[in-house]
Amino acid sequence: MRRWLVACALWACVLTQIGCQTGPACGTFPLDADTRRCMVSTIDTMVREHYPFAEQKGVDMTMFFKGLWSSLDEPELDDESFVLSLAQSLAMLEDGHTRLERFRLDEVGAPPVKLALREGQVVVRSAAPGAGLKPGEVIETIDGKPALPVLRSALASAERGSAGEVLLLGADAALAGEVGSDVRLETASGRVVQLTRQTVLHEPFIRRFGEIGYLRVKTFGFIDDLDRLDRLMNELMDTRGLIIDLRDNGGGYPSVSDGLFGRLVTEDGALFALVDRQGRVHRHMQAHSRGETYTGQVVVLVNEGTFSAANYFAHRIREEHRGVLLGGRTGGGAASPDRGLMLVDGLWFQVSTYVVETLSGHNTEEGMAPTIRLDDVGAWYEVPPEQGALSEDNDRMLRRARRYLEGVQ
Template identity: 30%
Template sequence: MKTMKKILLGVVIVAVGITIVGRVVAQGELERKLETYLQVLDIVKNDYVEKNLDDEKLVYGSIRGLLSALDDPYTRFVEPKAFEEMKIRMSGTYSGIGIYIGIKKDQLTVISPIESTPAYEAKLRAGDMIVTIDGKSTKDMALEEAVSLIRGPQGTKVKLGILRIGWKDPRDFEIVRAKIKIQSLKAETLDSNIAYVKLNTFENLDSAREFEKALRKMKDSAGLIVDVRGNGGGLLQNAIDIGSMFVERGMIVQTIDREGRREQIESTGRVLWRKPTVVLINEASASASEILAGALRDNQVATLVGTKTFGKASVQNVRRLNDGSALLVTIAKYLTPNGEDINKKGIAPDIEVLIPTGEAEAELTEEKEDLQLQKAIEILRSMIRESVGG
């Protein structure tokens, strides 16, 4: 028995030794690579033709280069000024043109313009590709750099080069920046006693609280339409809190970290609505919008109507750095409660309702009927009749 214990102990020591050696080798490799980087930096500082180099620009550029190697547009570096603007935006107010953007198929793309903002009034559309910003090409441009270039003081102009499906060449849109105040939602009662809530954003810290307030006001309605079309997402917690208002027992979302560990985030059980529900989605519904839509669909408390969503299924953590800058780093991927991976795929609706696109849409009048909303109302009326046995 003693011999066996010695053998087992020896195996453990060897295994630990191999692990430590492996880590040391990996650390040594990294240090050698960093030595190469410092060597390049030293050559640039001492030999480059222009003597007065901006050290901050060199360092920040190096960080962006490092992050670009991850091939993840949502892991990004945010300079101090841009980070302050980001925190202001979370309060619901900032200066810019009012637009959600993302990276789709390696191209800077409009997720959606925000209603009643300069971008909306300029008739930018979901799916528009932004090829230039003030004449600067967006090829290989980091998402945060694009956001910083598009934002600016109220009253100033920004020129976006836009390429739209059906166009042969890009067209310039010159847009005057304005103070953007994003309302979390708009709520109203439609005909036939149907409650309608248009969720504009999950970014505001009070989005869930505002949604709860609206739901309580319309509690006597027979059915509910939750519209997340054009909603580019925001805070994960808002999606969890709102989803919990519909799901009594069950999962809202599940995440998978770098070690493959799954965390199942359950409903808080604070159910406020048990009546028939339809969720409107489209290709501009992203991130937290997709979490909410997936949670309500998989828990069988809502029917999804519209078109397939954007397909952003990753969770970012904000890490503040010593100089006031920040790193947004992807720490997990998420799946719907049923385990569906929607990253770069999106969530398909239960009932698809296509709307005209491209040149066909341009021929329609401004007062054109909202076909998706009308279909949602039709479906909801049928669900209400079934729920009361009619």
């Protein structure tokens, strides 16, 4: 039932954005010449009209559009290769929200390894014990394909779970596939490591470390997340300090992240602005104080996987002085993808439309520095902080946050 409700909610949201689209905008698979031209033209138009970050990111838009249209000049491309070509063009925008998405009927999984793009190389950001990989190792191939184009494609072509929930964003999608299947990685040193994909759907959970509470939130992507987060928060109201773990939280509904923030403040938060590419304010976003207020000190754990709505939550914590951010620079995604449509059956396109501006008038699309920065954040936890593996012995970032809170009187 929960997955069904999520699907309904997401589609309701989607339909309000596009005026209740009743079918694919361009056709169906297999893709004929007219359908392909429609797909390219539609993406071209939506990016030209709405994409707000070209100047900020120094994107050569002439090169982008040239690459996008060049796909039509290669009629020998099969359908999957054509879609991949579009995704690779979108990757030039380096924007986590402007992307193609596949809707799958099977559960999506990924191995316990995180990848990142650094200085033109694909590197291991973090890996669970026993994975055979260490943070910083360079990956040359993924399933026999050069890792760099695979990762760049994934940055624009993340896949969603069967209900459309936010699970795999950006680099994580490079290793995505069917749960239980294997993926083979080859390092720059020539080592070959084979990993099994595991389920990526994780429930929020809490722990106690003496007088310090811990709340792990992997996603804000479910419509019932706020009710579940409220129940968990209610169990931690008597703690003196609270650690909110948003590492590798790919985002979801801003209303859910604002709802969580509303439990931390006694007054409504200030207005954040949604601004279009011409600098016009579209609307405002506000976190309202709600329920019983948690009054203890707060530390939020962040890293480059803290994206979109999670990044927005981090904005509020920092801008409204409600706690400290500890870890690495957030992954950014200070945008609102309010424009999207189904290009063909099962293939969705969306584009960043509005910039989220903070109280001080800045957007942090490219991420935000933490209050307490820890170098080489990926090496600070040996085990991904999931419910069955959470341990201060294996998670030095968690230990550092607890020490900080224990020093607050």
